[in-house]
Structure formats: C-alpha cells, structure tokens
Amino acid sequence: MYRIESDLIGELNIPAEAYYGIQTQRGINNFNISGVKLYNYPTIIKGLAYVKWAAVEANGELELISKEVVAAVVEACKEVLTGTYDNQFPVDMIQGGAGTSTNMNANEVIANIALEKMGHPKGAYQYCSPHDVLNCSQSTNDAYPAAIVLAIYFSNEKLVDQLKSLSNSFRAKANTYRDVLKMGRTHLQDAVPMSFGQMFDAYADTLDIEIANLKAIATSCLEVSMGATAIGTGINAIPGYAELCTKKMAQITGLPIKQAKNFIESTPDTSGFVSYSSAVKRLATKLSRLMNDLRMLSSGPRCGLNEINLPGVQPGSSIMPGKVNPVMPESVNQVCFKVIGNDLAVTLASEAGQLQLNVMEPIILYSILESVTILGNALDGLRIHCIDGITVNEAHSKELVLNSIGIVTALNPYIGYENSTTIAKEALEKNRSVYDLILERNILTKEQLDTILSPEHMIYPQKKENF
Known part of the structure; x- marks a missing residue:
C-alpha cells in the first residue's frame, strides 16, 4: 500500500505506513552509501526533536502557528x-545537501504524527506542513547544526559515564595493589621502583582528566544559531524569534544553550565540532597508550615481563596450543586508531566549508557519533572482560625490583653517585645483585639497606635517613 506525494522534482510512491514523506524517500533513494542510518544514532533524532519542539513553541508564541497545531506538534516531538x-x-548518515534530507526527515515524521493526533491522515499537509509548520522560521542550515550540537552533548554524557566506570575499575585495582612493588621503566629500560597502586591510580587519573575535558568542551559547544536561517541574515524569521527559540531550547532541554554572537560568522563555522572531535581523539591517544602498557606488562607469560595477568577470554591461536592473547586491549587499540582517523575526516570536512555555509556537516556528525559510540562500547568491553579481572604477579614483580640495577638510584643519596655508578656497572657486568654487592663491600649494614629499600622509601619523597 502506498500514498502518493509530490515535490518540485515530481511524484513518488511512499509506503502507506511510513511517517516520513517524499523528501526522506528521495534521500533513501539517492544516498545508499554507508549503510548506517540516522536510526543507528538515536541522539541525532533526539536533537532534531528538541529543535523542532523549541521552534514550534516559539512560532506559536509569535502567533505564526495556531495553538492547535502547536499542541499537536509538541506532543509529536x-x-x-x-x-x-x-x-x-x-x-x-552520509548525504549531500548539507543535512537537508535529515532535516526534512524530521519535519515529515513529526508533521505526520501531529496530523494523526489532529485526526487527519498521513500526507494531509494542508493541515500541518513539513515546510510551512515544521520548518517555519528555519532552514536546514540553522536547525541541523543545532541538532548536531545536542546530539554531541547527549552522546558525550554516555561516554563520560562509561569513562567513569572504567576509571573506577582502575581505582579499585590501585587500592587492591596499593603497596605492591614493581619496576618503573623509561626508554623500555629499568628505571626506579614504583607500586602497582601508583600505576593504576595514574591510569584512573588520566581518564578523570579526559572526563573533565570532554564535559567542558561539550558544554562549550552548546551554542546555536536558530533564526539565522539560510546564511545568517535571518531571512524568513521575524524579529524576536531567534532569541525566543534559543530560550525555549534551553528551557526544554535544561541545558545552558546560548545564542551565537554573529549568525553570518557561525553559520559556516564548524570549529566547535573540530574542538570536540579533537578532545575525543586526545582521549583515544591516551587510552591507546594505556593499552600498550597492559599488553607489555602482561607479555610472556614465561619470556616477557609477566608482571600482570589479563583474564583469558578466548584461545589465542589456531595453531599454537595454550596460547592466550591480550585481545581486549588489542581491540581497544584498533578502536582508538579509527577514532584518530575520524578526527582527520572532521578536520578536513570543517576546512572544506565555503562562503556562507559548510555543506560537509553530515560527515562531521557521522564521524563524531561513530567515534563516541565505538569508543564507549570498547570501554565497556575492556572494563568487563579485562580490567576487572586483572591480577598482579606480586612475588615475580618484587624479585624483578630487587634484582634490578635501578634500585641503586635509591642508594645514591647515601653512598654518592660515583659509588652508585660503580656498583651498578659491576652488578650489570657480573650479573650480580646490587643488594648483595653493597653488603659484601660493607658499604651499608643490612638493616640500613633494608630501610632504604623499603617500599615507603623507594616510591615516595622522603627525607634522608641519618644512619
């Protein structure tokens, strides 16, 4: 069953049960590109609904739309x-037209829902038009970016929650292994001792820093140009609409949404999206580095560092029996690479704006929402299948510390740099323990040495002991 709708191009058959209309159908026909649809990212649909709700209420208060139609549209939204x-x-998600297909998809769906609420059939647009009502005082060029702003904010809220959960998991590991010693490394070489608690705390703190950064930038993006219409001049919007619509958006969403200072400047500008994408890339860069650490620290189990054990979640090889690989960190690394690539797409799309509009906003939206979604999914999987189940090889890690050359650094304030260097060199050349050489040479007593090399002395700032 079909209904027939028409536009300036001609007529099309629309499925009778569909709430979308002819311009949505043309978008379906024209843009079979990624296979990823608007419905795969509900936050953009949510953003569009809020924009249309605020716009129709503003137009109603300005007596441009009847109260009956306003009420029906609000309920539809x-x-x-x-x-x-x-x-x-x-x-x-990938489409030409600067988002027109997306904007009209929302206009048509909301109009047809409203029509049914008023007792009219779908497509009876003389009673509630996708153009004259749902697009009143608007253009795709101000409504679509406003919806993107909201979509990013809502998506970021979920990502932040996922990051908090992962940070809490790292923090729990830090508390479990607070004073367990391990070897710190620089240049992939032994450096000085630290604790697993310090390491896991650092991982949690780096995520907390990114949480604050993402929240701040997502909030700073809450600037809209509703009322700018096509190019920022405000054509077809009456005086007072821009301010009222922005106020309505803030009231309805409960968010600190503000109006752009200069609509002609803001209409083609997508720098806020670049900033947010860059923040997600920054997170991905840090997260990938943490995954590198986990993979290296768990390397072995017999011929690597083997300081930590990652949960075995699947067999690691189709040919090597008994092999288990760090598949969860590996998957997160790959997601991070994709996020970094998406950020480049956002950058290029933003640069491609011309004159009074940037028509590349669809790929900006798609890239950002994809990055946030896959990164959040990866965070959940990492936490559940990896971080929560990490255990530490305490005895092995302590042995590595005591047999390392690096502990000589802790002795430096007591025996001097030259003596420390001599001891370190001999220990390395003769495969001897620094600890044993110090005792053999009667440089320090066992009691003094044990005090200096105790965990609290090696991993925190301390005053020099007076022996």
Whole structure:
C-alpha cells in the first residue's frame, strides 16, 4: 500500500505506513552509501526533536502557528523523544545537501504524527506542513547544526559515564595493589621502583582528566544559531524569534544553550565540532597508550615481563596450543586508531566549508557519533572482560625490583653517585645483585639497606635517613 506525494522534482510512491514523506524517500533513494542510518544514532533524532519542539513553541508564541497545531506538534516531538519512531529515520548518515534530507526527515515524521493526533491522515499537509509548520522560521542550515550540537552533548554524557566506570575499575585495582612493588621503566629500560597502586591510580587519573575535558568542551559547544536561517541574515524569521527559540531550547532541554554572537560568522563555522572531535581523539591517544602498557606488562607469560595477568577470554591461536592473547586491549587499540582517523575526516570536512555555509556537516556528525559510540562500547568491553579481572604477579614483580640495577638510584643519596655508578656497572657486568654487592663491600649494614629499600622509601619523597 502506498500514498502518493509530490515535490518540485515530481511524484513518488511512499509506503502507506511510513511517517516520513517524499523528501526522506528521495534521500533513501539517492544516498545508499554507508549503510548506517540516522536510526543507528538515536541522539541525532533526539536533537532534531528538541529543535523542532523549541521552534514550534516559539512560532506559536509569535502567533505564526495556531495553538492547535502547536499542541499537536509538541506532543509529536515528545513521542519522537521516546524512541518510538526511530525506525522512521532511515536516511543514510552520509548525504549531500548539507543535512537537508535529515532535516526534512524530521519535519515529515513529526508533521505526520501531529496530523494523526489532529485526526487527519498521513500526507494531509494542508493541515500541518513539513515546510510551512515544521520548518517555519528555519532552514536546514540553522536547525541541523543545532541538532548536531545536542546530539554531541547527549552522546558525550554516555561516554563520560562509561569513562567513569572504567576509571573506577582502575581505582579499585590501585587500592587492591596499593603497596605492591614493581619496576618503573623509561626508554623500555629499568628505571626506579614504583607500586602497582601508583600505576593504576595514574591510569584512573588520566581518564578523570579526559572526563573533565570532554564535559567542558561539550558544554562549550552548546551554542546555536536558530533564526539565522539560510546564511545568517535571518531571512524568513521575524524579529524576536531567534532569541525566543534559543530560550525555549534551553528551557526544554535544561541545558545552558546560548545564542551565537554573529549568525553570518557561525553559520559556516564548524570549529566547535573540530574542538570536540579533537578532545575525543586526545582521549583515544591516551587510552591507546594505556593499552600498550597492559599488553607489555602482561607479555610472556614465561619470556616477557609477566608482571600482570589479563583474564583469558578466548584461545589465542589456531595453531599454537595454550596460547592466550591480550585481545581486549588489542581491540581497544584498533578502536582508538579509527577514532584518530575520524578526527582527520572532521578536520578536513570543517576546512572544506565555503562562503556562507559548510555543506560537509553530515560527515562531521557521522564521524563524531561513530567515534563516541565505538569508543564507549570498547570501554565497556575492556572494563568487563579485562580490567576487572586483572591480577598482579606480586612475588615475580618484587624479585624483578630487587634484582634490578635501578634500585641503586635509591642508594645514591647515601653512598654518592660515583659509588652508585660503580656498583651498578659491576652488578650489570657480573650479573650480580646490587643488594648483595653493597653488603659484601660493607658499604651499608643490612638493616640500613633494608630501610632504604623499603617500599615507603623507594616510591615516595622522603627525607634522608641519618644512619
């Protein structure tokens, strides 16, 4: 069953049950590109619903739309926000037209829901038009970026929650292994001792830093140009609409949304999206580095560092029996590489803006939402299948510390740099323990040496002992 709709190009058959209309159908027909649809990212649908809700209320207060239609559209927007109609947003994320297919998809779906609420059939646009009502005082060029701003903010909230959970897991490991010694390394060479607690705390803190950064940048992006319409001049929007619509958006969402200072400047500008994408890339860069650490620290188990054990979640080889690989950190590394690549796409798309509009916003939206989604999924998998189950090889790690040349650094304040260098050189050349050489030469007593090399003396700033 079909209904027939028309536009300036001609007529199309639209599935009778569909809430979308002809311009959405043209988007479906024209952009079969990524296979990833708007409905795969519900936050953009949520953003569009809030934008249309604020716009229709503002237009209603300015007496541009009747109270009956405003009420029906508001109820339709609220229903879209529940996710009930997500499957009615089937346009590909990658599309030409600067997001027009996406904007019209929202206009048509919300209009048809509102029509049914008023007792009219789908497609009876003389009563509630996707253009004259849902797009009143708007253009794709101000409505679509405003929806992107909200989509990023909502997606970031979930990512932040996922990061907090992972940070808490690292913090729990830090508490479990607070004073267990391990060897710190620089240049992949033995450096000085530290504790596993310090290492895991550092991992948690680096995530906490990124949480704060992501929240700050996502909030700074809450600037919209509603009322700018096509190029920022405000054509087809009456005086007072821009301020009122922005105020409505802030009230409805409960977010500190503000109006852009200069609409002609802000309409083609996508630098806020670049900043947010860069923040996600920064997180990915740090996270990938942590994964490198986990893979190296768990290397072995017999011929590597073998300081920590990662949970075995699947057999590691189709040919080598007994082999188990660090597959969870490996998968996160790969996600991070993809995020870094997506950030380059955002950068290039932002640079590609011309004159009074940047038509490349669809790929910016797709790249950012994909990055946030796959990164969040990877964080959850890493936490559940890896971090929560990490154990530390305490005895082996302590043995590495005591047999390392690096502990001579702790002795430096007591025996001097030259003596320390001589001891270190002999220990290395003769494969001897620094500890044993110090005792053999009667440089320090066993009691003095044990005090200096105790965990609390080696891993925290300390005043020099007076022996």
